[in-house]
Amino acid sequence: MINFLIRRALYAIPVLLGVALITLLLFNVAGGDPVAIKLGKNPSPAEVEALRMELGLDQPLLWQYVDFLRQVVTLEFGTSWTDNTPVREIFWRGVGPTLSLSLPAFTLGSLLAITISLLVAFYRGSVLDRITTLGAIAGISVSSLVYILVGQWLLADQWKLFPIWGYEYGAGAIYFLALPIIIWILLSVGTDVRYYRTVALEEINRDYVRTARSKGLGEQQILFRHVLRNCAVPIITRMTIAIPFLITGSFLMEIFFGIPGLGSTLYTAITSSDLPVVKAFTMLGAVLYVLFNILADVLYAVFDPRIRL
Amino acid sequence: MSHQGARGRSPLQEAWRRFRKDRTAVFFLVVFCLFALTAVSAQFVELLQGSPFTYEMTLAEQGISAFEETSHPPSTAHWQAWWGTTAAGKSVLLRTFHGTKVAFVVGTCGAGLSALIGVTLGLFSGFLGGWVDAVVQYIYSTLASIPYLLLILALAFLIRQGPISAAYNSLAFSEYMSLGLFNIVLVIGATSWVTLCRLVRAEVKKVRELEYVQAARALGFSNPRILFRHVLPNVFHLVIINFSLTFVTAIKSEVILTFLGVGVDKEPSWGQMIADAKSELMRGIWWPLLASGGALFLLALAVNYVGDALRDSLDPRLKDG
Numbered sequence: 001m002i003n004f005l006i007r008r009a010l011y012a013i014p015v016l017l018g019v020a021l022i023t024l025l026l027f028n029v030a031g032g033d034p035v036a037i038k039l040g041k042n043p044s045p046a047e048v049e050a051l052r053m054e055l056g057l058d059q060p061l062l063w064q065y066v067d068f069l070r071q072v073v074t075l076e077f078g079t080s081w082t083d084n085t086p087v088r089e090i091f092w093r094g095v096g097p098t099l100s101l102s103l104p105a106f107t108l109g110s111l112l113a114i115t116i117s118l119l120v121a122f123y124r125g126s127v128l129d130r131i132t133t134l135g136a137i138a139g140i141s142v143s144s145l146v147y148i149l150v151g152q153w154l155l156a157d158q159w160k161l162f163p164i165w166g167y168e169y170g171a172g173a174i175y176f177l178a179l180p181i182i183i184w185i186l187l188s189v190g191t192d193v194r195y196y197r198t199v200a201l202e203e204i205n206r207d208y209v210r211t212a213r214s215k216g217l218g219e220q221q222i223l224f225r226h227v228l229r230n231c232a233v234p235i236i237t238r239m240t241i242a243i244p245f246l247i248t249g250s251f252l253m254e255i256f257f258g259i260p261g262l263g264s265t266l267y268t269a270i271t272s273s274d275l276p277v278v279k280a281f282t283m284l285g286a287v288l289y290v291l292f293n294i295l296a297d298v299l300y301a302v303f304d305p306r307i308r309l
Numbered sequence: 310m311s312h313q314g315a316r317g318r319s320p321l322q323e324a325w326r327r328f329r330k331d332r333t334a335v336f337f338l339v340v341f342c343l344f345a346l347t348a349v350s351a352q353f354v355e356l357l358q359g360s361p362f363t364y365e366m367t368l369a370e371q372g373i374s375a376f377e378e379t380s381h382p383p384s385t386a387h388w389q390a391w392w393g394t395t396a397a398g399k400s401v402l403l404r405t406f407h408g409t410k411v412a413f414v415v416g417t418c419g420a421g422l423s424a425l426i427g428v429t430l431g432l433f434s435g436f437l438g439g440w441v442d443a444v445v446q447y448i449y450s451t452l453a454s455i456p457y458l459l460l461i462l463a464l465a466f467l468i469r470q471g472p473i474s475a476a477y478n479s480l481a482f483s484e485y486m487s488l489g490l491f492n493i494v495l496v497i498g499a500t501s502w503v504t505l506c507r508l509v510r511a512e513v514k515k516v517r518e519l520e521y522v523q524a525a526r527a528l529g530f531s532n533p534r535i536l537f538r539h540v541l542p543n544v545f546h547l548v549i550i551n552f553s554l555t556f557v558t559a560i561k562s563e564v565i566l567t568f569l570g571v572g573v574d575k576e577p578s579w580g581q582m583i584a585d586a587k588s589e590l591m592r593g594i595w596w597p598l599l600a601s602g603g604a605l606f607l608l609a610l611a612v613n614y615v616g617d618a619l620r621d622s623l624d625p626r627l628k629d630g
Contacts, residue, residue, distance in 0.1 A: 011450075018451035026463040137617065141557070141609035143564045145583050146602040153590040251458050252565065263458070267569075270462050278459065285456040 001301070004309035005294070012290045019286040020068055020279075027275055028061065038081055055081070068279060077280035082272055087280045090265060098249035098261030100173050105184035106246055110239060112185065113192030118231075120193070121200035122223050132193065139190030148256050151183045165258040180257045184250065199234045203227050233304045240296040244288035248281070327622035334618035337611040344608050348413035351406050352485075363389075364407050364577055367398035380594045393596035395582075396589050404577035405600045411578040412560045412608060414486060415493050419559035420552045422498025424505060428541075428548055431509025436517055436536055445510070449503045461496050461562070465571035468492045487575040493566055497559045505551040512544045546623035553616030557609045564605070579605045 035043075035051050043051075052058045056067060071077050077087035120132045156164040162179035203209070204227055212222045249263030262281065269277035301307045318326070328334060355362060368376035373387050376398065383393040389400035434445035452460070468474060469492060477483055477491055486494075516522060517540065525535045560579070566572035567580030574581075582601035589597055 014447065015450045015454055018447070019454050022451065022455060023459070026459075026467060137613050138606075138610055141606050141613055143561050143579075143583060143602060143605050143609075145564050145568055145580075146598070146606075149583070149586055149590060149598065150602075157591060248456055266456070266458060267462075270459060282456055282459050285459075286454040289454045 001298070001309050004301075005298070008294045008297070012294070015290060016072075016283070016286055017069075020072060020283060021065060023279060023282045024061070024065055024068055027273075027278060028064075071279070072283050078276045080269075080277050081274050082269075087276050090277060091262070091280065091284070094249075094260060094262040094265045095247070096169070096261075097167055097173070097259050098247065098254070098263060101177050101180055101184070101253065101259055101261065102246040102249055104177070105181040106188075106239075106242065108181070109185040109188045110192060113189050114196050114235065116189075116193050117196035117200050118223060118228065120197055121204055121227075122219065124201060124204070133197070136190040136193045136197075139186070140194070144187055144252060147183055147187050148252065151179065151186070152256065155179055155182075165256075167257075167259045176257070176259070180253050180259065184253060195238065196231070196235065199231050200227060203230050206230075233300060236299055236303060237296045240292055240299060244285060244292050247288060248285045324619075324622045328618055331618050331621075334615055337614040337618075340607065340611040341615060344409060344611070345413065347406065348410045351410040355407070355410075362407075364400060364403040368394055368400060369398055380589070380592075383596055392600050393594075395585065395597050396592070396594055401582075401597050401600050404582060404597075405579070405604055407577050408579040408582065408601060409604065409608075411490060411573060411576065412563070412605070414490055415497070415563045415578075416556040416559045416612075418494040419497035419501070419562075420555035422494060423502040423555050423559075424548055424552050426498060427502035427505030427551070428509055428544075430502070431506040432513055432536060432541065432544075434506070435510040435513030436532075436540060438514075442510075445506070449506055452500070453503055457500070460500055461566065462569065462571060464496045464499060465492055465566060465569075468495055469571065487573065489567075489571075489573040489575060490578075493559075493563050493572055496566065497555070497562055501555050501558055505547065505555075508547045508551065509544050512547060513540055516540050516543050546619075549623065550616060550620045553612050553619065556612050557616075560605060560609065 035048055035055070035057065039047060039051060049058075056064060059067070075088075079086050080090060116132060120129045123129055152164060156162045156179055163176055167173060167176050208226065208230075209222055212226055217225075247262070248266070249261045251263035251267045253259065254261045254264035255267060265277065266281045268274070269281065297309065301309045363371070367378050368381075368387065368389055369378050371389075373389065375386055376390065376394065378398040379394075380396045380398065381390055381394045383401075384390050389402060392401040392405065395401055395404065430445045430448075434442045468477075469488070473495070474488060477488055483491075522535060522539055525539050530539075563572055563578060564580035564583050567574075567578060568584040568587075572578070572580055579601040582597050583605075586594075586598035586601075589595075
């Protein structure tokens with residue numbers, strides 16, 4: 001286990017170095033000129049030069065890269081180029097709204113999907129199973145933008161059940177978050193049901209289920225005492241891997257519903273060439289991704305004694 | 310050399326026999342073919358017509374009386390207005406028709422490019438092992454760690470402004486594929502090959518150790534021959550299944566990329582119609598969304614269903630039935 005952790009941690013280093021390099025390259029080649037964006041139209045050449053020096057853009061790319069790595073290691077990402085707020089502050093401001101949308105949506109969605117999948121696996125081959133499978137495949141065939149647009153139009157604009165747009169810090173957030181949470185669940189439940197149903201069916205066809213059945217156990221007992229426990233491994237791994245994406249947030253949902261979270265912040269930062277924010281958020285996303293993937297492997301070994309790391 | 314099995318049927322014939330049993334799958338295969346036919350005829354009609362294309366003109370501009378430069382709900386007054394007109398007064402039917410072509414270009418080229426990259430890297434990585442494997446694994450681990458939004462947006466900007474757009478202009482097909490479309494195909498190809506690459510790599514690692522490959526090696530066959538004649542056919546079912554998944558991902562990504570302003574711009578697409586619906590819906594104009602979203606839904610559903618049925622029928626473990 002310790003060996004495994006060390007190996008994975010060492011392997012993560014070149015990956016993160018690569019992510020940092022790609023981020024910097026993509027941005028230097030692809031992004032607009034940050035100086036032009038910061039100074040607006042018609043700056044004097046002296047101003048441009050001074051700002052380029054201040055931002056370190058006059059340095060060679062390699063030096064910029066080293067500087068970037070230094071920022072990552074010290075967790076000191078400087079201030080946003082658009083409004084001079086410290087990046088750290090931007091992060092702490094956005095993480096609350098993002099999590100208050102993604103956590104309940106993900107938890108409720110997963111619970112719903114797992115319940116449906118077990119139920120369907122229990123009644124496998126029945127009409128209920130067939131309808132659910134068809135419903136799930138239909139659900140994943142709809143564009144996510146259509147879900148958002150129709151949900152917003154029908155439930156908020158036409159029926160006035162929810163507000164269309166906005167956010168409020170504190171307990172009032174639930175008023176604004178209800179609709180995006182519902183849409184998120186609708187969006188994800190199809191994919192999840194398809195995945196968990198496969199997991200449950202695979203488990204149901206195993207030998208120990210046959211043994212349990214021949215021992216005279218009831219279907220219900222087999223399903224909840226034996227099958228669900230063995231399904232726990234893939235369920236936990238899938239949920240662990242999803243956590244980084246919950247923290248970085250869904251930019252589409254946040255843009256459409258005006259939630260000031262990390263997803264919409266990253267989107268604004270990319271479109272306005274706000275390099276410090278983009279660098280910080282990208283590295284955060286990458287570190288979380290790598291970390292939770294390692295964690296998923298560890299959990300796999302913890303819960304499944306057949307697997308040794 | 311023929312691929313006749315013991316029962317006189319090739320694996321493909323065997324798979325088709327299994328596939329045919331699922332009537333719904335056959336129905337959706339027909340639906341898919343109808344969409345493909347529509348896409349081809351849209352391209353054909355436009356080649357004959359040449360610009361300016363009718364789909365870019367309002368009905369009023371074409372001199373069709375009783376229509377103004379505003380939106381009309383679906384009506385039978387003129388065939389172009391059967392599905393209504395957009396907020397600007399253009400034919401929803403014609404724009405959806407052209408959108409089918411765009412969706413097919415995005416789907417087939419995007420999924421094709423992704424399959425090409427995924428299979429090539431997966432084959433070499435799994436078969437050769439060693440440092441090739443290490444490099445490929447490194448590339449996809451790194452790519453998967455970058456937030457998707459940043460990757461697609463940055464790539465889209467990059468392709469738009471950078472040297473790639475200059476290279477694009479010199480391409481032979483640049484007249485048939487707008488830059489926005491080309492952009493989406495490249496972005497999808499570059500970002501969605503990882504899953505297939507992983508699957509192919511794992512499968513090749515397994516197949517490489519099987520007796521028939523060792524026999525081929527003992528017979529002194531060259532590596533390329535073993536790779537393409539003996540290993541590739543045995544992992545090809547993964548490619549077909551993954552192609553259908555990526556096809557759907559591609560046409561769904563077109564919608565999001567176009568909404569974000571880095572997708573299709575010079576021609577109508579389903580994504581553009583869905584993105585336009587944001588302002589249209591609030592004014593009560595729902596028919597462009599129904600047409601474009603509905604078309605996308607039907608095509609995606611058909612491909613998803615056929616993909617599932619293919620997965621079941623191509624699975625070599627299920628020989629009975």
